[in-house]
Amino acid sequence: MRCGYCYNPEIVRGKGKLNINQALEFIYSRRKLLDGIVFSGGECTLHPELYPLIKTCKKLGFKVKLDTNGSLPKRLKPLLDEGLIDYVAMDFKALPDQYKKITGSNLYQEFEQSLHLLQKTGIDFEIRTTVHSKLIAHDSLKKMVNHLEMLDYKGNYYIQPFLNNTPTLVPLPKSKGIQNLSSLSTSKINVVLR
Template identity: 55%
Template sequence: MALPIYSITPFTLLDYPDKTACIFWFAGCNMRCLYCYNPDIVTGKGKLSYDDALKFLDRRGKLLDGIVLSGGECTLHKQLPGFITQLKKRGYMVKIDTNGSTPAVMRNLIAQDLIDYVALDFKALPQSFKAVTVSNLFGNFEKTLSLLLMHNMKFEVRTTVHSSLITKNDLAKMVNYLEVIGYKGKYYVQHFVNDTPTLSGLSPSLKNLEAEDFYSSTIQVIFRG
């Protein structure tokens, strides 16, 4: 059986709001975003089993508040619910980073009360989603977003911006889309980091957007980095 986890970041204060955490990076993804800065994780194979990850946690004792499950796309792994059950038994809060492509999996995790926080990647609007992600999964993303809203999950929405893929006008429309669908919260926007290995040979991105360019009465647009 293929190993699920590519690598572990043993400690982070940045990836789980107000929590000390580690990150389990899951191998594989069903999107091929042109700006993806984790090409080795997305296209590579796992190196660690679930047991390896649990042994890592058990050796550390209870030094962490939470676990971030990232990737790649962690929700593609069929044994994920059982793994999270073991994390919860050990007393950890669990955050999932997801592209939103597996609403059925997310529905199951929510129903079993296995996740505490979600970071949902908003890649692009329908008209440019395929060009950005090399996938036809916008409908799945939309179902996941609606699911999180319906269940009042604690979650954030985030977007990576490369100036040749998402323009200022595009981002304004994305903010409006979130308003219309009923999202009220923080919308994190991060500029693409130039000179970073990616899945495609993108030209340098222009950092020509600022948070004050985007007004919303219900959404707080926050630029990271």
Template identity: 50%
Template sequence: MRCLYCYNPDIVLGKGKIDFDSVLSFLKTRKGLLDGVVLSGGECTLHKKIIDFIKEIKTMGFAVKIDTNGSNPKILNSLIHDQLIDYVALDFKSLPHTFKHLTQSGLFSEFEESLSILIRSNIPFEVRTTFHSSLITKNDFVNMIKYLESKHFEGNYYVQHFMNNVPTLSKLDLSNKEIQFKNFSTPKIKVIFRD
């Protein structure tokens, strides 16, 4: 994906790489000091050796959380099936009618499959959305909550506001935070705004 609001343009465009051996060497020095490791991105499940990498991390005794956009449901399913991850944060970018514009990809059905896999699994997970007022309208946001309910999602739905004045993949207008002053929670979904 090439999300318009992505604040990791260097990583998405292929810069800022750290090799796995360096990370594993660092983690060996942190045994007993750290509880877990978060793999994010870009999209961590795209790496060809992600499963072997996570196995190495797990053998050191660390818990593993992944941050994913849900674009790789087969890898997500394997990680859950093989008990290689302990927690997942799934990014819900937008609804189908705005997904392609916001993400510059046609991967909504993959996201949908990943959401279904997580709902059916026993692994703890969260759904979260980065909210930019120019990209997601209030009506879209209400419909995103309805969409999650239609998929039988229950629990916390985290909304993180786009951070204005930071480098992003695309030039965007300032986003306002007015949406956070309304309660969008439903009986089954608690909407939590993160700063």
């Protein structure tokens, strides 16, 4: 994906890489100091060594959280099936009709497949959306809540306002604050500002 508001443009552009040995060395050095490890990105499920790296973390006793955009359900499924993940935070980037504009990709169906996988496993997970006011309007947020309900999602839906003055993948104008979030909650979905 190429979300314009991406906070990790250096990762998306392929800079700042650690090799697996460096990552493992760091993880081993943090045993008994940390309780858990978060795999994030860009999109961490793209990395070919993610599965063995997570397996190693679990063997060392770490809890594992995965931050994902849900674009690779085939990579997510074995991690879920084997109980290698303790918590997932998945980004709901946009509704199907805005998905390509926001992400630069045609991966909406994969997001839905990943959501269904998470719902089936019973794992703790959350759905969240980063909102830039020029990209997602308040009425779109209401439609997104309704869409999640249609997909049988229940629970908290976290709205993360875009942070201005942060380096991003593409230059963006200043984003306005988010208003009236309380009006977006339903009987099944609690909209929470983060």
